[in-house]
Amino acid sequence: MEKTIVIDEKSVLLKSTAxxxxxxxxxxxxxMFADILSLGVLSSYISTDEDQNNIDLSQVDLSKLDxxxxxxxxxxxxxxxNKEVQDPLTWLDTxxxxxxxxxxxxxxxxxKSTVQSKK
Known part of the structure; x- marks a missing residue:
């Protein structure tokens, strides 16, 4: 699955594959799968339908979120x-x-596409 999002006014292509x-x-x-499961603290705040709204982090126990x-x-x-993306810290610093x-x-x-099977 591919998706382009905007971070700091820059278009960033994201892709999930095997x-x-x-x-x-x-x-x-x-x-990665264990880390995704550790985000379970967010599960009740993440939309399960196509209507995706911003998550209100004020309702999340941030001490449990890495x-x-x-x-x-x-x-x-x-x-x-994009294989040209630099190491994580260098990339995040952009x-x-x-x-x-x-x-x-x-x-x-x-x-979701990473952890769920297609029916």
Missing amino acids: GTAIRYKAQFRRD FEVIYNLVWAFAKTA FGEFPIAEIITEIQDLI
């Missing part, structure tokens, strides 16, 4: 889409702002 999880593990030495997982997921999706709540809303379908 290789994304392996790329994620090679870069971060962590299991923001690094979100940065890592977005980087892995971007790297899968953005003046990185609105987590908006980005989570934008990538939730990529996350």
